[in-house]
Amino acid sequence: MDRRKFVRVAGSGIAMGGLAEAAEAAVEAQVAARPPRQSADKKATPRKALMKVGTQHGDSNEILRVLAGFGVNYICSRLPSERLDEHWSVEGLSRLRERIESFGLVLDVVPLPMSSNYITKAELPNILLGKSPERDREIDDVCQMIRNAARARVPTLKYNLTFLGVPRTESTKGRGGAEYSTFVYDKAKQDPPVTEAGPVNADVYWERITYFLERVVPVAEEYKVRLACHPQDPGMPRGRGFRGVETVLGSVDGLKRFVSIKESAYHGLNFCQGTVSEMLQNPGREIFDVIRYFGSRGKIFNVHFRNIRGGFLNFQETFIDDGDVDMLKAMRVYKEVGFDGMMMPDHVPKIQGDTNSYQGFAFAFGYIKALIAAVAAEG
Numbered sequence: 001m002d003r004r005k006f007v008r009v010a011g012s013g014i015a016m017g018g019l020a021e022a023a024e025a026a027v028e029a030q031v032a033a034r035p036p037r038q039s040a041d042k043k044a045t046p047r048k049a050l051m052k053v054g055t056q057h058g059d060s061n062e063i064l065r066v067l068a069g070f071g072v073n074y075i076c077s078r079l080p081s082e083r084l085d086e087h088w089s090v091e092g093l094s095r096l097r098e099r100i101e102s103f104g105l106v107l108d109v110v111p112l113p114m115s116s117n118y119i120t121k122a123e124l125p126n127i128l129l130g131k132s133p134e135r136d137r138e139i140d141d142v143c144q145m146i147r148n149a150a151r152a153r154v155p156t157l158k159y160n161l162t163f164l165g166v167p168r169t170e171s172t173k174g175r176g177g178a179e180y181s182t183f184v185y186d187k188a189k190q191d192p193p194v195t196e197a198g199p200v201n202a203d204v205y206w207e208r209i210t211y212f213l214e215r216v217v218p219v220a221e222e223y224k225v226r227l228a229c230h231p232q233d234p235g236m237p238r239g240r241g242f243r244g245v246e247t248v249l250g251s252v253d254g255l256k257r258f259v260s261i262k263e264s265a266y267h268g269l270n271f272c273q274g275t276v277s278e279m280l281q282n283p284g285r286e287i288f289d290v291i292r293y294f295g296s297r298g299k300i301f302n303v304h305f306r307n308i309r310g311g312f313l314n315f316q317e318t319f320i321d322d323g324d325v326d327m328l329k330a331m332r333v334y335k336e337v338g339f340d341g342m343m344m345p346d347h348v349p350k351i352q353g354d355t356n357s358y359q360g361f362a363f364a365f366g367y368i369k370a371l372i373a374a375v376a377a378e379g
Helices: 003-011 016-032 061-070 090-101 134-151 202-223 252-261 273-278 283-296 327-336 355-377
Strands: 052-055 074-076 106-111 156-160 169-173 179-184 226-230 267-272 300-304 308-311 314-317 342-344
Touching (some): 052 355, 202 226, 252 267, 273 308
Parallel strands (some): 052 074
Antiparallel strands (some): 169 179, 308 314
């Protein structure tokens, strides 16, 4: 990320803050036009809105200063390092946390070196490739990162378990000519037909996931660090998969099985609402019960709060207020289940002239803040 450009855009006449205010005003108008929500149980004590707007933009001083001004007070940092080194030491993580706290912000999540990369670019590839003894050495490093995070008072680590990265097809035009990230399975190139990992059927994938979880979850539980796994983005047809990989974490049933492999309050999801919506035939109707299922079980550790248009195997990533999911209703469900973590915009559409999508993110931050305020005001 070009930090100087971020700050320059934030402080220029492009007026990111104005976009955030415009987003809040748009939500307020939407809320005012709707009838008040009626509780099914009038005697039940209403829950408080505990959600917090968050970000995974980065952790440079310049970025932290701008985000503090926006009131985006909870942070997922950038990746400290791709390997277990001084950046992953207790001292290194503590310095990171203390610097973020010096801006009045909270370091809520740190990513493990298990990013959403294609398998040949993975930081710790042998965990999924199942290659020994390298796999065990990589898992040992992850366990030490968990211990060090606990000692540095970092509460949550997020990660991915993907061979494919994030497949997409050609972008399409959305509102105002913005580019919407798009996936259409029938148009997706599967060339070569099998990844460098070779064929990976469901049984093989689950074995490697289980091997990993059985070793890291007990450490996370002992040290009280939450492990938040991101679903496969996007889901693929069961039995067909994509490029020889059966994407077992690309369906709601797969995610249910995943969280049940090791029962622990420290084993859960980086719940990407956009990605989960991509798994559904009718996300505008189905997503709310999925949020309830995982949220009521305490398996949602943080949320990528993103909207889409379309559904399984054919979708666009839209502006937060331009998709098929009623995001105000979704926010009500997070409140209903008592979710108390970060609501983060992970992706936004590309607007012409918007360097690194900073204006798009400013709009999303303001919209999320307004949604949280709206559901909080409902009592």
